Amino acid sequence: MMDGSMGWLWIWPVFVVVGLVLLGYVAYGLVQRRGTRPGAWRLPALRTLDERYARGEIDDHTYRTRRAELT
Template identity: 55%
Template sequence: MMGYSMGWMWIWPFLIVFGLLVLGYLALRVTQTRPDGPATTRHPDRSRARRILDERFARGEIDEEEYRRRKGELP
């Protein structure tokens, strides 16, 4: 009787190793798809101000000299 029940005991270490491999794979996938930093920047107004300045320069409302001066004044 003892010989027959020991035949299935090998499956437990296999299942544990397989489960750890699956968990490791899932952890790797989650960390690879996670964004690197916060969704917002430290200075959200800065990017908006820069975008507006770029648009005004592209439309020709300001010349290159004024564009560079104002870009240097942005925080």
């Protein structure tokens, strides 16, 4: 009664191992992302604001107002 289907039986443990590895990778990525500082997106915004002020694109009042909003 062996029609060759037993030859594919080895693939299910491989799928389980691959699935567990992917699950671990996703969990690790979520833990790493959680470790970043809240508000880290503000650093590039502050840098851009500083550059615009240095180039003279915005005046002192605008610079101080926007900087206060970001910090």
